[in-house]
Amino acid sequence: MTTIAIPPGMPQYDDVPRFDVDKVRADFPILGREVNGHPLVYLDSANTSQKPRQVLDVLRQHYERHNGNVSRSVHTLGTEATEAYEGARAKVAAFINAPSVDEVVFTKNSTEAINLVAYAFSNASTSAAGDPRFRLGPGDEVVISEMEHHSNIVPWQLLCERTGATLRWFKLTEGGRLDESEVDELINERTKLVSLVHVSNILGTVNATARITARVREVGALLMLDCSQSAPHIPVDVVDLDVDFIAFTGHKMCAPTGIGVLWGRAELLAAMPPVLGGGSMIETVTMAGSTFAQPPARFEAGTPPIAEAVALGAAVDYLTGIGMRAIQWHEKQLTAYALDALGTVPGLRIFGPVVPIGRGGTISFALDGVHPHDVGQVLDDQGVQVRVGHHCARPVCVRYGVPATTRASFYLYTTTAEIDAMVAALEQVRKVFG
Structure with missing residues (x-):
């Protein structure tokens, strides 16, 4: 068994779980x-x-034995594929302690998950019937940080360009931490959304979000965390974090590429307008107009990455087992x-x-x-x-x-x-x- 030589000063705890x-x-x-x-x-x-083999085997087995489209067929293969796909959603929901399985939206990666929220804001801002929590215009503000991956910068820049809102950001200390010295000024009554990385992909910094979350709740804004570098490595509990949205991706946590997750509070997802239109995200369609399905289907237009989602479920099983x-x-x-x-x-x-x-x-x-x-x-x-x-x-x-x-x-x-x-x-x- 490989063991870790703990450097001097690093505490040793007998109750910490370990693996070979x-x-x-x-x-x-x-x-x-x-x-x-x-x-x-x-x-x-x-x-x-x-x-791991445990994921690769599930991916291969799905294509060899259960390949069918989801939510469209009553035949055996379609039913098996749908059960596996929705079973993966349930595994992901349990993995992040989501209160409801319907709060898990499958995307192709974290970038798409973040963009989904950004474009929902954009669509709500152009509709008179848009939920006011998602409506942006001149005078409104979105807050990010200098620490972000481009996928948590560019979508908000584009959103602010489309709506006239202002983008603001936390700066970094010399030691690689968020500079929270101006948190009360940065997050204010004009703030509509704060979107921050949970763990930095370049600095390794784990952002303790409690103070920021408290301020977000004070001003009535929404809070999103990019969990791409946290969900694979540390326990992530959306209830404990007290956030409104998180995004993460499968390929960083032992799953294939092409599958990611947006988690959002149920009532917020229900209030969000769709972003992509097409099959499976509708309730009814007439030539005069359409009504839309409830989340998560509303945000999963077209044929989804079925086998990749099933393999993500296998990756969740593998990580949870360890x-x-x-x-x-x-x-x-x-x-x-x-x-x-x-x-x-x-x-x-x-x-x-x-x-x-x-x-x-x-x-x-x-x-x-x-x-x-x-x-x-x-x-x-x-x-x-x-x-x-x-x-x-x-x-x-x-x-x-x-x-x-x-x-x-x-x-x-x-x-x-x-x-x-x-x-x-x-x-x-x-x-x-x-």
Whole structure:
């Protein structure tokens, strides 16, 4: 069994659930391959996670045995496909402690989920009958932060352009945290929506949202969290978070690409106008007009990603079987180990929190005098897979005065030996580039 060497000062708790990392790794076929003659070291899980056999088998079995369209047929295959699809929705609802299964809307990814809410605001703003909570115009404000992925920046920029509303944002501290010093001024009576990342995909920062949530409730605004980097790694409870919407994506949590989730409070989804029109999202259609289905069907026009949703359900089963608290603790120890290990590399600068408190298992860094693309190339030569660039979070790079960073990100299958391999490969970078 692979164990984690806990750095000095990191507490050890006997009651924390744990799992056998070697046994978990055996579930992921790709981890057994080589890259450039070296054992694969996959440290890019914030980009996309690898997939266990338990998920791959369900995906294949669905196409081999149960392939049919959903909510359209009474034949056996259609019924089986519908039951599996709706069963996956129920699994996702339980995974995030949603009060109702009908609050789970399947999308193709987090980006589409966020855009769905943004365009619902836009559609409500052009209708005299639009719910006032979703109507935006000049004088209204939307609040985000400098920490966001582009998918939680661009949709709101476009929404504000369409409606005349104003976009405002939280700034970042030098240590990679949200600067909440102006929270009462930023979130005010003009604020209609606050949309923030739960865990940063570039800084690793875990945003404690309690103070912001309290202020949002004071002014009567709505709150959305981008949980793309939290739902795969830590327990996410929408009731405990007291939010109105969350978005996350399957491919970062052991599921295939092409499937994501928008969760919204039932009464808010019911008040939102549809975004995409077509089959399956309607109640009745005449040539004079249409009425629309209740959520979640209202927001799932056309044939959905059926097999991908079923496989997402299998991924939820897999992660739940291991335990999200166990995964969270495993990554917390890995992060502490990695922060210490990277601290031994001369000329290396870490962006974001430099302690494993209030941060997740994503670490971005720069090496003095070496472009991140060169770092990534040398690491790949050694079999170490990391991401380089601005990670779809360019405002963060601008904030800290760098064009790009190198990012290592961990998951339930990551080991300390892989972190050691990365550090050894960084020494090779220093030799190559002096």
